Structure formats: structure tokens, C-alpha cells
Amino acid sequence: MNVLKQITLVAFILGCSFTAQAKQVNERLEVKENVRVMIENLRGKVAISGSASLTVKVEGVLDYKATDFVFKQEGNTVIIQVQMPHNMNQSFWDNDGQETDLKIQLPKSAQVYFKGVSSDASIENIENDVNIKTVSGDIDAKDLASRIELDTVSGSIKSQRLSGRINLNTVSGDINDSGSKGRINYQAVSGDIEASSTGEEIYASVISGNLNIELAKVIDAELTSISGDIDANLELSDEGLLKMSSISGDIDVALQKGVNAEVRIHSQAGGKITNKLNNDKVDKDKHGASSQLNTVVGNGSAAIKASTISGRVRLHY
Numbered sequence: 510m511n512v513l514k515q516i517t518l519v520a521f522i523l524g525c526s527f528t529a530q531a532k533q534v535n536e537r538l539e540v541k542e543n544v545r546v547m548i549e550n551l552r553g554k555v556a557i558s559g560s561a562s563l564t565v566k567v568e569g570v571l572d573y574k575a576t577d578f579v580f581k582q583e584g585n586t587v588i589i590q591v592q593m594p595h596n597m598n599q600s601f602w603d604n605d606g607q608e609t610d611l612k613i614q615l616p617k618s619a620q621v622y623f624k625g626v627s628s629d630a631s632i633e634n635i636e637n638d639v640n641i642k643t644v645s646g647d648i649d650a651k652d653l654a655s656r657i658e659l660d661t662v663s664g665s666i667k668s669q670r671l672s673g674r675i676n677l678n679t680v681s682g683d684i685n686d687s688g689s690k691g692r693i694n695y696q697a698v699s700g701d702i703e704a705s706s707t708g709e710e711i712y713a714s715v716i717s718g719n720l721n722i723e724l725a726k727v728i729d730a731e732l733t734s735i736s737g738d739i740d741a742n743l744e745l746s747d748e749g750l751l752k753m754s755s756i757s758g759d760i761d762v763a764l765q766k767g768v769n770a771e772v773r774i775h776s777q778a779g780g781k782i783t784n785k786l787n788n789d790k791v792d793k794d795k796h797g798a799s800s801q802l803n804t805v806v807g808n809g810s811a812a813i814k815a816s817t818i819s820g821r822v823r824l825h826y
Contacts, residue, residue, distance in 0.1 A: 532573065532607070536580045537566040538587060543637060545620045546613075549590040552627035553609030554646075559617030559634035565589075569611035589613065629664075647682070665700070675708075683718075695720075701737075709746075715739075727751065734758040745770060745811050753815040753822075760815060760822045769807030772824065773814050776800045780817045785825035 540563055548555065553572055565587050571578055572591060579590040591609050609628070615621065617636050625643035632639060633651045640658045641648055648659050651669040658676045659666050665682035671689040681699040689706045695713040702715055705723040711730040713720055715737045724730060724743035732739050734755045742763040745751055751770075753760050764770075764786070774791075776782050779798040782791045789804040815822050 532571045532575070533569075534571060534578055534580070534611070535568045537564055538580070538582055539563060540565055540582070540587060540616065540619075541585065542616065542618045543585070543620065544616060544618075545586040546615055546622070547586060547588050547590075548613065548621070548623045550609050550611070550623075550625050550628045551591060551593045552625070553591075553611075554629040555609070555611045555613060555623065555625070555631075557613045557615065557621060557623070557630070557632040557635075559615055559619065559636070561617065562614070563616050564614065565616075565619075566614040567611060570607060570609070571611075572609040573606040575609070732760075734760075744768075745813070747810045749811040751811070751813045753813075755817045755820045755822075757818070758820045760817060760820065762813075762815075762822075762824050764824065764826060766826050767807065768811070769809060770805075770811040770813045771809040772802060772804045772806060773812075774802040774822050774824070775816045776820075776822060777817070778819045780819055781821040783821065783823040783825075785823070 546565060567580060567589055574593060575591050576594055577592040579588055579592060581588050617634050620638045621635055623630050623641045625646050627645045628643050629646040630641050630643055631649040632641060636654045638656045639653050642660045643664060645663045646661060647664040648661055648666045650659055654672045656674045657671055660678045661682060663681045666677050666679055666684045668677065668686045669688050673691045675689060675691055675693045677684050677686060678696045679700055683700045684695055684697050684702045686704045690708045692710040693706060693708040695702050695704060697718050698716045699718060701718045702713055702720045707725045709726060709728040711724055711727060713722060714733045716735045717737060719737045720732060720734055720739045722741050726746055727743050728746050728749045731752045732741060737758045739753060739755060739760045744765045745768055747769050774782050777799045782800050782802050784791060784802055786806050787804060791800050791802045793800040
């Protein structure tokens with residue numbers, strides 16, 4: 510082997526070694542309270558956790574196709590970015606090698622913003638604003654408090670013990686939330702929602718999916734479904750408002766004994782109303798396929814309003 514070939518071989522080996530080392534990351538920065546952290550990862554998984562330390566720490570392994578890793582601070586913003594090639598054809602998405610797997614520790618006072626494509630994200634123990642957006646990844650969140658936005662297109666959301674102003678949205682995945690409180694908005698398309706909450710304001714909407722929800726101390730709730738069923742078990746506060754609607758889906762609501770509410774239910778296109786709250790009868794249209802229930806339970810201080818097209822509404826204890 511001549512000298513030139515030997516030099517070329519050594520350079521190649523060194524280059525491979527450098528590339529292998531570059532795939533591992535272990536970085537840290539000292540920051541102030543309420544730091545803003547921007548995270549971007551194309552594919553793989555990222556686990557984010559809050560702590561009492563005023564340190565941002567990143568460790569793990571990068572996607573084997575990553576071209577660079579950015580970890581820097583600009584003013585009160587920390588940027589964490591796994592950079593990937595600009596040209597990404599169909600073969601790029603083949604899962605034939607190591608994908609990003611990072612653990613990120615932040616101050617729990619940090620504001621967190623995450624963007625991903627085929628990337629799962631988990632986040633916990635953050636007391637400031639959180640915004641997580643991914644396309645075909647799942648989101649797992651717990652013990653968050655403030656303004657919370659969790660969005661995925663073809664993934665599912667699992668959350669526990671969230672509080673504040675909460676928005677959970679998925680297009681073709683499920684939502685499973687427990688122990689959350691505050692003002693909560695659940696939205697799922699082609700997926701189911703399972704929720705158990707003490708939130709006072711609840712808005713939940715499903716399309717081509719089912720809604721199964723358990724609520725306590727509700728002041729304002731709106732539940733809607735298209736081509737899916739609503740199954741609710743809730744405690745409605747005095748002076749509270751519960752609104753429900755369905756198209757081609759059933760509504761089944763269990764209320765607490767001693768509820769005080771004025772009830773107005775309307776059914777169209779062959780729907781059916783079943784009243785198990787008292788002995789008042791459902792009025793049926795003699796010349797059509799509609800029916801309605803107007804009744805008062807207790808002192809009538811709260812309000813329950815529901816409508817259905819081609820579905821059933823059942824109220825009971």
C-alpha cells in the first residue's frame with residue numbers, strides 16, 4: 510500500500526470516528542428563571558423534565574442522519590435543534606438506523622416550545638407555558654401548570670395532572686387525560702377521548718370517535734360529537750351550564766343525585782329521549798320524527814341543554 514493510500518485510509522477512519530462521536534451529546538448551560546427554551550427534533554424521541562436547578566442539560570444520542578446539533582443561548586432563549594439534511598425523499602424516512610433519543614432537563618420555571626415531525630415527546634414537571642407540536646408522534650405530559658398546548662396530527666396524547674388553560678388536540682389519534690383541572694379543551698378527529706377531570710370549564714369535541722368523560726364541580730361544559738357517542742358522568746354545580754349535541758351519535762349522561770337544573774332536550778330525525786331524572790314525559794311530534802323534553806329538577810338553578818340528530822339522549826342518576 511503506497512503512502513497516499515495509507516493517508517487516505519487513516520483520514521477515512523478518523524472521519525468515521527469523528528462522526529460516531531458527534532452522534533453523542535452531553536451539554537449544559539446555566540440560565541436564569543423563566544428562560545425560554547426552543548426545541549426542534551425531526552424524528553425519534555425527546556424526554557423533557559423540569560427541576561429546581563437553573564441549568565439546561567441535554568444528553569443522549571442524535572439521529573444517525575443528523576448533520577449538526579445546535580445548543581446555544583441568545584438572550585433569554587435557549588435553542589436546542591437537531592439539524593437534518595435539506596433533501597428528504599421517501600427513503601429518508603426508512604427506519605434503518607439510530608434515531609434521536611434525547612433527555613433534556615430544564616428549570617421548572619422555563620417556557621417550553623417543542624416542534625417535531627416523526628418525533629415522540631414526553632414532558633413533566635414544568636410550571637410555565639408549554640407548547641408541544643408534532644406531526645406523527647405521540648405526546649406524554651404530566652404535572653404541568655400554566656398555559657398548555659399539546660398538538661399532534663397522527664399521534665395520541667396521554668396526560669396527567671395538568672392545570673391551567675389547557676388545549677389537547679389530535680387528528681387521527683386518541684386523547685387520554687386524568688386528574689387535570691382548569692379550563693380544558695379536548696379535540697379529536699378519528700379518535701376517542703377518555704378524560705377524568707375536576708376542571709370547572711370543559712369543552713370536548715369528537716368526530717368519528719367516542720367521548721367518555723367524568724367531571725366534577727362543572728360550572729361550564731360543552732360536549733359535542735359527530736358520528737360518535739358521548740358517555741358522561743358528572744357533577745353539575747348550581748348555576749352551572751351543560752350543553753351537549755350529537756349528529757348520528759348517542760348521548761348518555763349520569764348526574765349527581767340532588768342536581769338542580771332546568772332541562773331542555775331536543776331530538777330530530779328519529780332520535781330518542783329517555784328521562785330518568787323525574788317522572789315528566791317526553792313530548793313527541795305527532796306529525797314528524799322529532800321529540801323534546803322540558804323539565805325542572807330540584808330548584809332549577811343550573812341549565813342542561815342538549816340536541817341530537819339521529820341519536821339518542823338519556824339522562825339519569
